Structures are given as structure tokens and as C-alpha cells.
Amino acid sequence: MNEWDAGPEVDEEAGAVMRTVQRQLKLWRESAGLTQAEFGAAIGYGEEQVSSVERGRRIPRPEYLDRADGVLAAGGRIAALKEDLAEVRYPKKVRDLKKLEADAVELCAYNNSVIHGLLQTREYARAVYLGSRPPFMDEELEQRVNARMSRQEIVSESAGRPLFSFVQCESTLRRPIGGKIVMRAQLEHLLEIGRFRNVDLQVLPLERQENSGLGGSFRLLRLREGGTVGHVEVQEISRVITDPKHMQVLEMRYGTIRAQALTPSESLAFIEKVLGDT
Template structure:
């Protein structure tokens, strides 16, 4: 589901949970009934953050929910540098800004993951579980900001003009490892199956039976930019590295091509994903 759709659904649900009618909200917000209708139906192509803040105040939404909805509203403005805004900067490490810039401007992204679902395909609960485990020293507010950043990134897959072409290869272990309990994991795998059917998304799974493969050295991402240029990105506990060197990038490109060959095709992979749903 696109961020704009989540925004309209959530705003309507918050109003209903607050026990307020549209008329009551309009009187408090001092706006026309049609404006609230457009916000709740998604007719507005751009949603102003001030409107979202006002509605969250009326509905007494939690800080977590407010941060998430403000992030979604920011996405509707289709700013490629959304992460530079004040609400996001505290949650983004300087080294990761380069990654976000590449992701926002790339024509295509290739990603191998051996431990978890690729970030662009994660659900909110799955993201939150990972961050709570990986960043145990962070406060709840800091975790909320990290989650908001992750969810906002996913808009690149749903752009009206030229959605990002995303090819992912994942280890079968990603489907089996239970992150956040059965409910969280089942919802995540269901979401993965749904997104895998987008025209611009290709997901393949490497079965355990393949044995050793080129991805065993760790996860990596390839950004394909204009003029046939590619950039490779790799991240671990010690930090992140970005390389443009043709020889180094070529090694990652060769590894990803090999992984795609070793993995089962998209349709068979979708079958494996759907089987995993039953297991959770």
C-alpha cells in the first residue's frame, strides 16, 4: 500500500477511534467539509504537513503515529531530498545520507540480503522489531524516527512517474527466521508476496539446497545510475562503504548475476514465499 493510501486510511481511522464525526472535525479545524473529505479519500495529490499535525492534535494521536503520518505527508510532496528535513535528520547517520541519495536518484537497484527482508519491502512492525534488537540503547522516540525513515523510503517503489526498478535476491533463511513473533512474520511475508507482484519489482529466493553461493560474504546493494554507471554499497557493524571503482563494482555485478542464476525464478520464488506464510 502506498504511503498516500496509508495516510488517508489512518486519518479516517483515527477520527473514528476518537468518536468524532466529520462535522465536528471541520468545526474544530475551521475548514470546509470537502477538504476533510479529500484528505480521507486521498484525492489530494499533496498533503500539507500542517493539516496532518492539526488533525493529529484533534485526534490525540500518539507521538509515534504523528511522526509516521508526517513522514507520509512529506512524501506526497515528492521531494527527492526528504531526508534533509528537520524531522528526519536526527535519525539518519551521515554515512547513510549517501545511500538515500543514491536510492532516490537511481534508475534501478539490485539488492542481496541473507538475513532479513530487504528494507524497501519491510512492514512497519518488522522494521520496528529489527531496530529494537539492533539498537537496544536507543529511546522509543529514536526508534520511531528510524521506522519512519524506513517506511518513507519505500515511496520510490510507488512513484507515479518512473517507479524504481528493484531486483532482490534473498536467502531462504529470510523466509524461515521468525522476526517479532508469528503474527508479525506472517504479515511481513504476506506483504512480501504482494509487493513481489509489482511490475517494477523482481524477488528471487536462493533455496538452501543450492549450498555455497557468492552472497555468503555478506549483503550488498548495486545502484544503477544514468550513462551505464553503477555504484556498489556494503554495510556491516563496522560501518558502510561505497565504491565507484569499475573493477570493484564489476565484482558485485558478477556476484549478483550469479545469484540470480542460482536462485529460483520469480514465480517459483513467489510459491516459496506463499508456502512460508503457512509456516508462520
């Protein structure tokens, strides 16, 4: 594995899946002797939407495939395509990061701008994306929020789940993203997750003179095979870091940040105080 930047790129995996789905839908429709307009009317979609799906411009929603399966009497074969589309519905960099997280035995993260993505509520995540400029269109906004929520399946106390270590700068707790109601719900969610036995959640107070995380947010993922990779994301650039020298710096830096932060129990008390002030 090498360092990579997930900027504009051809998503070959998603493209291959989409071509298979659109080909299958078109073949089944034509075998049934239906025009795009007739098929659309039968499943409750417009002709333009059917055309967009068959030309690969739009990813069909699960209900589209379910209705198509019934109308075309496909016996579940079209509905089964939902599993193939479930992952490629999200951007490639999200899928790649999700795969790394699934292969990790420990995830460590320091954040000084927003609450870490694995800890965000849906309303907070939406507010974060709403603040982006240029703004996202509604469909892309929902896609990004859903992608972020899908990654959170890994955060639980279930057997086999990774260990988690999060350090949040105090500024992320006090920045009222989404307003008071959204922020209160977010802080309550942090308290809930912070009590998981496999989660260490720490706060680095603003009053601390020493802060080794001023260079920005980053994360470390310790993988099952024994290696460790880093990940940084800033201004639309997503980078996985594997170079040993760079990893040594990130690991030392994270250890120092944890030592500078409050202990997990002190941090939960601190979050409760911030919640009371919100």
C-alpha cells in the same frame, strides 16, 4: 564520488538547518515579548523543551512549528520550516542512501540476514531495531523506523520508478523476527510487492549447494548518468563502493546469485508455501 564510511561524523547539513530553525524560533519568540516559559505554556510544551529546541539539542516536531506559527502570528513562515527539517530529522547515512536511490534507474539487492529495508513492514523494522545491542532509546528507535519507512516511497509501480531486483536468502523468510504475527504480515507484504511489474523478487533456497552470497548482503544501484555504485552495510559501517574493480566483482557476483536463485514466479510460490507453514 569516492568510497566513504558513514561512521561518527559531523553532519554539517543538518547542523546548518538546525541553527537556522533555532535562530528563527528564538527571534520570533523574543519579538513577541515572551519568555521561554510563557511561550511553552502557550503552545503546550514545557520550558525545558523550548530551551532544548532553541539550543539545538532537540529537533522540533511538525506540531511544535504549527503551534508556534499560530501563537507568534508568523503567517506560515515558521510552519514552512517543517520542509527544511523533514529530511535532516533522519541520520546522514540514511539521507545519503535515499539520494542515491532516488537517482537510480535500477536497484539490485541480495540479503541473507534480514528482509531488505525497502521491503520491510513497519512492525518488522521495529522488531529488527529492538533486537540491537546496546538497545536504542525510544526516540532514536522511532527515528530509525521512520527513516526506513520514508525510503520506501520509491517502491511503487508508478511511472518513472526504478526497476527493482531483490534476492532474499530463504533464511530471512523463516527467521521469526518479531514473532509469528509480525512475520506473517511481512511475508504477505513480500507477496504484494513481488507482484509489481517493475519488481523481480527471488528466493535463494537453503537446500541449494551453491550460494555465491555467503560473503554477506550488498546492493547495486545503476544511476541515471550511466554509472553503477555498490553499497554494503555491516556492524554500524555504511560504505558506498565506486572502484571499478570492486564493482566488477559485485556485479558478477550478483548475476551469479540471481542464477542460483529460484525464478521470480517460483519464488512467489515458495513464499506462499512459507507463509502457509508460518
